[in-house]
Amino acid sequence: MRTISLTPEITVLQSATEIPMLGVLPVNSFLIKGDEPILIDTGMTPDKEEFLATLGSLIDPADLRWIWLTHADRDHTGAISELLELAPNARVATAFITLGLMLAGNQPIPPERAYLVRTGTVVEAGSRSLEAIRPPLFDNPGTVGFYDRTSGVLFSSDFLGGVMPSMDHAYADDITEVPDSDVATGQLLWGSVDAPWVHNADEAKFGRDIDMVRACDPKIVLSTHLPPIRGNVDAHLKTVSKLPSSAPTMLPDQAVLEAAMSEIAHGEG
Numbered sequence: 001m002r003t004i005s006l007t008p009e010i011t012v013l014q015s016a017t018e019i020p021m022l023g024v025l026p027v028n029s030f031l032i033k034g035d036e037p038i039l040i041d042t043g044m045t046p047d048k049e050e051f052l053a054t055l056g057s058l059i060d061p062a063d064l065r066w067i068w069l070t071h072a073d074r075d076h077t078g079a080i081s082e083l084l085e086l087a088p089n090a091r092v093a094t095a096f097i098t099l100g101l102m103l104a105g106n107q108p109i110p111p112e113r114a115y116l117v118r119t120g121t122v123v124e125a126g127s128r129s130l131e132a133i134r135p136p137l138f139d140n141p142g143t144v145g146f147y148d149r150t151s152g153v154l155f156s157s158d159f160l161g162g163v164m165p166s167m168d169h170a171y172a173d174d175i176t177e178v179p180d181s182d183v184a185t186g187q188l189l190w191g192s193v194d195a196p197w198v199h200n201a202d203e204a205k206f207g208r209d210i211d212m213v214r215a216c217d218p219k220i221v222l223s224t225h226l227p228p229i230r231g232n233v234d235a236h237l238k239t240v241s242k243l244p245s246s247a248p249t250m251l252p253d254q255a256v257l258e259a260a261m262s263e264i265a266h267g268e269g
Contacts, residue, residue: 135159161225162186
């Protein structure tokens with residue numbers, strides 16, 4: 001795990017995981033310091049100890065006032081239970097569906113700690129004004145990111161994410177360090193795999209959702225699954241706008257898995 005000091009107050013906590021036969025997926029969380037510090041997502045479950053150590057090198061978790069949980073997938077909730085104890089004064093901003101999903105699992109969020117948001121909700125976090133937005137692409141119905149009106153940064157959850165060609169690219173400081181063609185290919189692949197419903201979406205309606213993001217005019221976009229986008233956001237919006245008319249991704253089946261395992265076994269022999 002590594003960190004990027006994006007602005008004097010915003011830090012990216014970077015991790016990544018290899019997806020066999022597809023590439024390397026960045027997995028990021030974010031810390032916003034200030035008069036009411038905010039943590040956006042809590043890392044992957046396998047990274048929990050390293051995540052907490054890295055976070056602790058940046059801030060005393062007890063100083064957190066908000067944990068924004070974009071949705072209930074395991075690559076976003078890894079350290080939530082520990083942080084509920086380490087950050088007793090933090091409210092968990094999240095959607096109603098996410099609260100329910102977490103209560104049904106082994107990482108429940110006490111309802112009294114929750115602050116429920118939906119598209120259009122504005123959370124006043126000290127001097128920051130955070131507008132909740134459901135991004136155009138999502139793999140979980142509870143997904144809710146936000147636009148930080150104070151900094152002009154969009155925290156987009158899985159939206160605009162992309163599978164990267166290597167671990168080094170996944171840990172890039174900026175998306176411009178990755179070749180444009182690899183970025184576009186990775187975003188279209190990830191969008192198709194992560195939100196397969198997009199291939200059945202009405203292209204005009206999907207385009208209007210993209211335009212809602214465009215209207216925010218974010219200066220920076222921070223996706224859970226992509227190195228930071230600093231500038232030229234519209235190019236990335238244009239890429240993902242092609243998804244409804246693109247061909248669905250055919251993921252490996254059992255025959256492919258057995259062939260890969262056989263190749264590995266013969267290679268080891």
